[in-house]
Amino acid sequence: MIKGNLFSDTELIAAIGRGDELNSAIFFIYQQYSTTIQSFILANNGTPPDAEDIFQETVVTFIDLVKKDKFRGEASVKTFLTAIARNLWLNELKKRARSDVREKAFEHSRESSELDVSQHMADREVKQQFLSVLNQLGESCKKLLTLFYYENLSMKDILHHLPYENEQVVRNKKYKCLQSLTELVKQNPVIAGLVNQQVK
């Protein structure tokens, strides 16, 4: 069970950065901010599943930015999360091509002093493609790459989690998995478009 820690903004950022209390930090964010931010989505033409999904994506984006050191406390966590959620929801509304009037009204309702996080946020479509390509990868590869690149476990430690004979087998398997994933990434038109833009 996740312990219900209380974090100040500084402690929260530090916990996310270290990664050792990430579950507690995520739980805290849900406890503290999910109601307010989901209410905002609901108040702006979102359905309850929309609100839940956008908030989840908000949390992922927030943690991703903190881990990449792109949030340094220039605003409060609440303000930053709200700005991310607004950005994501506006993006989603545009994507769904809902009523232009409603979108414009929503867009105009944003305060001029509101924190602009769009510059911090990578292309949302690319992130969604990340999830897509990982789903195309086999479960064992996904697990192995996650243990290595996300959990930062050594080959030796990974042996305790996956049924491989020795470290060399793990190393070979991991190499092949990363090759497969890279191939899927290359084949993904959205991601390939991004790479082609960057590498010119």
Added chain:
Amino acid sequence: MEGRNEHLLINYLDRTLEEKEMREMEALINNDLETRKQWQYLQLAVEAVEYAALYDQVAAVKEQYKTIQPAEVLQAPQKQAVRIRMRRAFSVAAGLLLCVIGLGAYKYFTVSATQVYEKAFVQYTLSTTRSGATVNELEQAFRNKNWNTVIAALNRSSLTDNKALFLAGMAHLQLQQYAESNMLFEQVLANNAQTGDDYFQDEAEFYAAMSNLAGHKTREAIRLLKKIKADKDHLYNKQASQIGNIDLKILTLKAGK
């Protein structure tokens, strides 16, 4: 891209190359477009792994949060209902408490020795069965409510008969001469204590209590009244029981000041 280069790029990414190989790989990435592209795809692949893992982790925590949250949501109205009920109960209790406090305060300030005396006092009616020459004169004066004559008759005869003493005590009581009346009642009690008799014992006790109340000797009055109330066979038990225990406690409190 050649397999060897791809392998080296992965090792470069994992930082498992020798320092010289690392520098060579860096140079290749910077100078070779194809290698740079491959490097970008590799980085995006790892970024995809990290993003998907983070997404799954947040989703897992969200599920845990949701297992708690519905219960809280369901409990909220109940809690609110309980709170409302509690609030009402507290309001009623507070109202009652105020009433009790109000009544208590009213009771405290209205209960006094004099008030209890007036409430409990009952006129003594002389029985005709007990007789004697001198006492008859005294009794006659008593029946006539000629209190001074009663007292004079007692003083003249130097009687120590409990009946004469008691009636004379009652005469003093009627004349609001509480110290004198009390002295005579105590004499009755003392006589009985000496003889082991109970002649006019109950009467003397009760009216001694009344006399003490009226004369503001409250502690002694309370002691006697408690004794009478505790004795079901006492002649004045019913009369004394009209005085409530709360009244006695208030009198005790006031007497303690």
